[in-house]
Amino acid sequence: MTIVEENKVVTVHYTGTLPDSGDTFDTSIDRDPLTFLVGHKNMIPGFERELMGKAVGEKVKFTLSSEDAYGDYNPDGVQKVPVEMFGEITPEVGKTLVSDIGPFTIKEVSDELITVDFNHELAGQSLCFEVEIIEIRDATEEEISHGHAHGPGGHHH
Ligand code: ZN
Numbered sequence: 670m671t672i673v674e675e676n677k678v679v680t681v682h683y684t685g686t687l688p689d690s691g692d693t694f695d696t697s698i699d700r701d702p703l704t705f706l707v708g709h710k711n712m713i714p715g716f717e718r719e720l721m722g723k724a725v726g727e728k729v730k731f732t733l734s735s736e737d738a739y740g741d742y743n744p745d746g747v748q749k750v751p752v753e754m755f756g757e758i759t760p761e762v763g764k765t766l767v768s769d770i771g772p773f774t775i776k777e778v779s780d781e782l783i784t785v786d787f788n789h790e791l792a793g794q795s796l797c798f799e800v801e802i803i804e805i806r807d808a809t810e811e812e813i814s815h816g817h818a819h820g821p822g823g824h825h826h
Pocket of ligand 1: 812815817819
């Protein structure tokens with residue numbers, strides 16, 4: 670029987686919720702399922718670990734601590750940067766942008782300084798997931814050497 674293990678390409682439907690509020694922060698329901706290569710750090714650590722050994726059709730429900738998900742909240746991730754650095758972009762609170770060192774969210778806007786936060790929006794959070802395994806196949810040599818899944822059948826996208 671084919672199970673989830675290293676160097677398999679796995680397709681799942683998933684719904685992620687916050688344990689405290691029950692709010693859904695992400696779900697693949699109503700869109701295409703998620704496909705990923707197992708064992709190459711494409712997913713948050715706990716997500717893959719909980720699916721290991723499972724077969725097609727299995728439904729799994731689990732809760733991850735923040736360290737198994739998006740990590741602890743790092744106060745040093747909050748920085749003030751001069752408004753000039755935004756160039757032609759108008760900084761707006763809540764907007765997420767990508768810089769050379771990664772994505773960040775704008776927290777506060779003043780005339781001269783903009784407060785930005787490089788923490789992932791789910792940093793410091795425990796996360797609940799419900800996952801259904803849709804498909805499992807062997808990864809191609811090319812996928813393994815690239816470290817990510819390609820399209821259906823392993824063709825490069
Ligand atoms: Zn590739």
